[in-house]
Amino acid sequence: MRQSKYFQERNRINAWFNRPKYRIWKYLLFADAAALILLLLATAVWIDSLSWQAVMIMRGCAGILGIVLVVLAAIYYYLVYRDYIRHRFGGR
Numbered sequence: 001m002r003q004s005k006y007f008q009e010r011n012r013i014n015a016w017f018n019r020p021k022y023r024i025w026k027y028l029l030f031a032d033a034a035a036l037i038l039l040l041l042a043t044a045v046w047i048d049s050l051s052w053q054a055v056m057i058m059r060g061c062a063g064i065l066g067i068v069l070v071v072l073a074a075i076y077y078y079l080v081y082r083d084y085i086r087h088r089f090g091g092r
Contacts, residue, residue: 012084013080013081013084016080016083016084017080021083022076022079022080025072025075025076025079026076028072028076029069029072029073029076032065032068032069032072033069035065036062036065036066036069039058039061039062039065040062042058043055043058043059043062
C-alpha cells in the first residue's frame, strides 16, 4: 500500500530527529524529565516527614526543571527543523 505524502514527510522528519548530531539534546531532555519526575515523586512520598521549607524548595526546583525542560525541547526542535528545512529547500 502506498503511503500518502504526509506520512512520507513525517518519516523523513523523524529520521532527522534520530541523527547522531542531535543525540545529546535528546539525552539532555530525557535526563531533565527523569530528574523532574523523581523530584516530584520524592516530594509526594516524603511530604509528611519534611519541613515545609524543604517541600517548597523541592517544588521550586521542580518548577525550574520544568522550565528548563521546555527551553531544551524548544532548542532541540528548532535545531532539527532548521537543518531539515535548509537541507530540503536550500541549495537549489
